[in-house]
Amino acid sequence: MDITVIFNPTAGGGRAKRLRQFVRALEQGGARVRLYHTRAPGDATRFLRELGDPGDRVVAAGGDGTVNDVINGLRPGVALAVFPIGTANVLARELAIPRRPEAAARVALEGRAQTITPARLNGRRFLVMAGVGYDAWVVDQVDLISKRRIGKLAYLVSMIRQLFRYGEVTFRVTVDGRPLDCFSAVISNGRYYGGGFVLSRQASLARRSVQVLLFQRPGPLFLLRCLAALALGRLEKVDGVASLSAERLTISAPGLEPVQTDGDPAGWLPAEIDLEPEPVTVLVSRT
Ligand SMILES: Nc1ncnc2c1ncn2[C@@H]1O[C@H](COP(=O)(O)OP(=O)(O)OP(=O)(O)O)[C@@H](O)[C@H]1O
Known part of the structure; x- marks a missing residue:
């Protein structure tokens, strides 16, 4: 082989x-x-x-x-x-x-062959998730030298720094033709986020759709509530968080706004997200 x-x-x-x-x-x-x-x-x-x-x-x-x-x-x-x-x-x-x-x-x-469907951001594939607003700012502003030295803690530092900006920018997300506004959005192809936290119980890598999580209330306190709920795997239950299944969406914002995919910077808005026509085969454990 x-x-x-x-x-x-x-x-x-x-x-x-x-x-x-x-x-x-x-x-x-x-x-x-x-x-x-x-x-x-x-x-x-x-x-x-x-x-x-x-x-x-x-x-x-x-x-x-x-x-x-x-x-x-x-x-x-x-x-x-x-x-x-x-x-x-x-x-x-x-x-x-x-x-x-x-x-x-x-x-x-x-290993056992499992097929999964990549999503695409402006034509470029991603497997796990994409984000605009808070989590894209965190990724955009993370200090790469600290990341090499202290790993995940570098993200925590960036998370605290960006917390107070949350709510300043309104994003327009059009989900399968339906226009909605939010202060941040995470588009999830899989269930997990940032390590072992369950972002969406409805998302699945095997499904030909993504799960769109919209954060529709402003302010750092709301965001802190969302982070606590994420840690407990209950983010979709928070009042002010909408979770929708979608096959295609567009995202725009008034200024120059970064996007992240799979935890790394992925350019700037506007963005179009859809699904890759061809699935990818990934090898996983047999047990
Ligand atoms: N030789 C290189 N020098 C600098 N960056 C690189 C190099 N090779 C790949 N990269 C980039 O490094 C970035 C981080 O890599 P990767 O995400 O695999 O590691 P990580 O950040 O430690 O892990 P995770 O995303 O699971 O937290 C990716 O955007 C990748 O494109």
Whole structure:
């Protein structure tokens, strides 16, 4: 079996030792491994698009941002595997992909094939979620040097800093033709968010739709209530949070507003979100 491993050396603050253990386990399992170290954001997409034949499967060794770069360069019919060595690894958590190198290698070699439907933001695929407003500001303003040093805590610092801006900007989100206003929105393709928190109980990676969560009340206090509810997995029960299933939506705002997908900066509004026609095959644990 031929496997291409795309390794992001910056993911999770650097995990070279774990990568060596993972590659060794793949080779001991009989695979021929081609290893590529990414050099910059988006490099994995370019590399895979230019590569003639990636082999039987492509492994994204990194966090959600690395998986995002990989699925944007993945050819139809090639299976994706994940070695979760990023900071949050939301997708791997949702699909129960193990973190230990030997166990993750076993899944990459002989896991069960599961099809999932990527969503798209302005034509670029994402798997986990997209956001505008508060969470896009948090991602946009996170200090990358602190992220390397203190990991998830860097997000906490950015979250506190951005809290007081929440409510200043009104977004227009048109959900399957229905115009709605909000102060932030998260578009979720999967159930989890920011690690192990359940964002939406209705979302599913297997379903051909996304779940749109609209935050329709202003003010930091409302936002704090939402964050507390998120921690308890009850965000959709908060008065002032609307949760709608959708196949296509557009988002706009008066000024220059950032968007995030899968936890990384993804350009600026306006945005159109829809679903990829072709599903992607991901390898998951058999048990
Ligand atoms: N060599 C590189 N130098 C700098 N950035 C890179 C490099 N290779 C990839 N990237 C970018 O690094 C960003 C972060 O990667 P990734 O999300 O995989 O790790 P993480 O942030 O630690 O994990 P998670 O998203 O699960 O919290 C991605 O946007 C990716 O495009």
